Amino acid sequence: MASKKTATMKDVAKEAGVALGTVSKMINGLPVSEEKRRKIEAAIKSLNYEVNTYAQGLRAQKSNLVALIIPNTNNPFFSSFTNQVEYALYKRGKKLLLCCAGGIAQKEIEYLNMAINNKVDGIIALTYSDIGNYISQDIPLVVFDRYFENRDLPRVASDNFAGACLAVEKLLEFGCRHPVYIRFYSFLPGEADKRKDGYLYACAKHHLEPDFIDVENSKNNIAVMKDFIEKHKNKDGTLSFDGVFAHTDYYGYIFQKLLRQEGFRVPEDVQIIGFDGINIFGNADDGLFISSICQPVDALAEKCVEILLSGNSSLTPSLTLLPVQYRGGGTTLE
Amino acid sequence: MASKKTATMKDVAKEAGVALGTVSKMINGLPVSEEKRRKIEAAIKSLNYEVNTYAQGLRAQKSNLVALIIPNTNNPFFSSFTNQVEYALYKRGKKLLLCCAGGIAQKEIEYLNMAINNKVDGIIALTYSDIGNYISQDIPLVVFDRYFENRDLPRVASDNFAGACLAVEKLLEFGCRHPVYIRFYSFLPGEADKRKDGYLYACAKHHLEPDFIDVENSKNNIAVMKDFIEKHKNKDGTLSFDGVFAHTDYYGYIFQKLLRQEGFRVPEDVQIIGFDGINIFGNADDGLFISSICQPVDALAEKCVEILLSGNSSLTPSLTLLPVQYRGGGTTLE
DNA sequence: TGTAATAAATGAAACGTTTCATTCAAAAAA
DNA sequence: TTTTTTGAATGAAACGTTTCATTTATTACA
Numbered sequence: 183m184a185s186k187k188t189a190t191m192k193d194v195a196k197e198a199g200v201a202l203g204t205v206s207k208m209i210n211g212l213p214v215s216e217e218k219r220r221k222i223e224a225a226i227k228s229l230n231y232e233v234n235t236y237a238q239g240l241r242a243q244k245s246n247l248v249a250l251i252i253p254n255t256n257n258p259f260f261s262s263f264t265n266q267v268e269y270a271l272y273k274r275g276k277k278l279l280l281c282c283a284g285g286i287a288q289k290e291i292e293y294l295n296m297a298i299n300n301k302v303d304g305i306i307a308l309t310y311s312d313i314g315n316y317i318s319q320d321i322p323l324v325v326f327d328r329y330f331e332n333r334d335l336p337r338v339a340s341d342n343f344a345g346a347c348l349a350v351e352k353l354l355e356f357g358c359r360h361p362v363y364i365r366f367y368s369f370l371p372g373e374a375d376k377r378k379d380g381y382l383y384a385c386a387k388h389h390l391e392p393d394f395i396d397v398e399n400s401k402n403n404i405a406v407m408k409d410f411i412e413k414h415k416n417k418d419g420t421l422s423f424d425g426v427f428a429h430t431d432y433y434g435y436i437f438q439k440l441l442r443q444e445g446f447r448v449p450e451d452v453q454i455i456g457f458d459g460i461n462i463f464g465n466a467d468d469g470l471f472i473s474s475i476c477q478p479v480d481a482l483a484e485k486c487v488e489i490l491l492s493g494n495s496s497l498t499p500s501l502t503l504l505p506v507q508y509r510g511g512g513t514t515l516e
Numbered sequence: 517m518a519s520k521k522t523a524t525m526k527d528v529a530k531e532a533g534v535a536l537g538t539v540s541k542m543i544n545g546l547p548v549s550e551e552k553r554r555k556i557e558a559a560i561k562s563l564n565y566e567v568n569t570y571a572q573g574l575r576a577q578k579s580n581l582v583a584l585i586i587p588n589t590n591n592p593f594f595s596s597f598t599n600q601v602e603y604a605l606y607k608r609g610k611k612l613l614l615c616c617a618g619g620i621a622q623k624e625i626e627y628l629n630m631a632i633n634n635k636v637d638g639i640i641a642l643t644y645s646d647i648g649n650y651i652s653q654d655i656p657l658v659v660f661d662r663y664f665e666n667r668d669l670p671r672v673a674s675d676n677f678a679g680a681c682l683a684v685e686k687l688l689e690f691g692c693r694h695p696v697y698i699r700f701y702s703f704l705p706g707e708a709d710k711r712k713d714g715y716l717y718a719c720a721k722h723h724l725e726p727d728f729i730d731v732e733n734s735k736n737n738i739a740v741m742k743d744f745i746e747k748h749k750n751k752d753g754t755l756s757f758d759g760v761f762a763h764t765d766y767y768g769y770i771f772q773k774l775l776r777q778e779g780f781r782v783p784e785d786v787q788i789i790g791f792d793g794i795n796i797f798g799n800a801d802d803g804l805f806i807s808s809i810c811q812p813v814d815a816l817a818e819k820c821v822e823i824l825l826s827g828n829s830s831l832t833p834s835l836t837l838l839p840v841q842y843r844g845g846g847t848t849l850e
Numbered sequence: 851t852g853t854a855a856t857a858a859a860t861g862a863a864a865c866g867t868t869t870c871a872t873t874c875a876a877a878a879a880a
Numbered sequence: 881t882t883t884t885t886t887g888a889a890t891g892a893a894a895c896g897t898t899t900c901a902t903t904t905a906t907t908a909c910a
Contacts, residue, residue, distance in 0.1 A: 236573035237896035261595035571866030
């Protein structure tokens, strides 16, 4: 079999009887006479020419790659976000370099450097360590949710405060009297913290006594939840709370499982609203998880990409908040 | 601010007082005298040198990229597979180009070409169209599950036949008398088809009458399932089946929801075993979905990458089957 | 008709590596 | 000591683009 060496621009130029630079211009959409254009197009077709992205990258010092640094793609919110980012990039002819950093600082930094080495056009970061100091000034970067004290980077997030208020008000609307909050502590400042503020604000507004179940990443949260349930049992076996706003759908789901195990009914005894809008299998109603404040994953991804590639990311208001929505999913009465 | 032009190998050579080629050798792990090595290392550190992957790619006509073509990352099985592929590549210093083709033929082909253009080291394909004819002979490619008549490509899959047998036998072991199969038809030949064969084999072995609920991708499967339940109600309101083996966890989950809506108890009245081993949030027991035959996602991903990068993918037996496992998840009695 | 202005085409140079044919130095063999 | 052998060091060439200073052709104007 003859050698399959792919044709180069030089070959095309020779075949078409034009100069190398003319082919380049034509490829890049610069003005070329109709006559040459036809010849070059014919040559490209006959030689089955494909542009070499490495030569382009070397020359231009940039790729058409965008890196997404994310903890993993197991968590449904992350995987859904990843999916939408990929789509937003695809629409713009960009490609996605997926970096699962596991939320580990060292890996996040490693990927950050790798991305820069690979001359990616930009980075979207959904990270769990304070990488602010490691981010080159020269590379466009958009942060999801997180806030870095020392670096003023464009950020995109859901309107967490409004979402938390909405959750409480929906619970009240559905008849709850005592909504508690499954609170997640993070040592990293970010927009998700506003869920707590929103809950407190809504409680104050409606003259409710705030109450918390404090969960953490590396803690035995099941025990904490069980303990909470135990301590909130009335003498007649009923519970002293009837509503739960969970920091994420995940915690809401776990809590719901525990309640049912303990013989309580969801949503009849306790109504639960989570946060994220997880919809496994991405399939309308089928995959619905629990009632939730839904983050607009597609809009969030689109916005991240838009800001990243707009080129003037430093001119963009540094925080973009997108609206959330309530969606019932079987753990509430409506 | 001074220009931040990144240092090149030439700069390092000059700084270290050695030849360009020596730096290259040292970077690539070829023998270099201890003295020069020290000097070069110092220079690299002081100049903060990072190798330019585009120059490498141009020279070597290859990248360190591997493309994964997959329908999406929403489906938990896909997203988990993606995650593990990323990890397997990371361990080998390779990077993941994620291509979500939505199972659309035209997009799958488009991504295939893009990957080849980008001189990826290889492609892992989990596709939903007959792309066999579009695959260049020159690029390493490993197929997950699917079989292409016209191209003998290395394939990796779970042992679906054994898994289906195991499902039926577990149901019997847990006391079921009449396990039915939620069957999924695909017009593309692949290993997942063997689930049907396994079910039939197990039925024959245990003298059971096979029975099916036929689901499809773009059909109103809910209606089909409801209809099945209706038709299998005995006069006393009980059901004439007591076990379900679902082609995927997804269908098992949907069916379980319907059964509960109809007032039946899972697992007391009907036990359900799905296929895939979906574990949302990737968190041991917490995220457990339903009882399932678990595909060894990490081993599958690892194997795909291993074969892909072994270089002799054409020497590898064309089909690699990995063993599956049963895992209880609340929709069975054990 | 001659000159100026405009537009297109040209091809060498540069991007930062790796490779390879040479050169050089040191150690081993004669 | 002289010759061979060995192994490291060298730097030019090549990978396939894009860019840019020139050249060439065309049109507009006086």
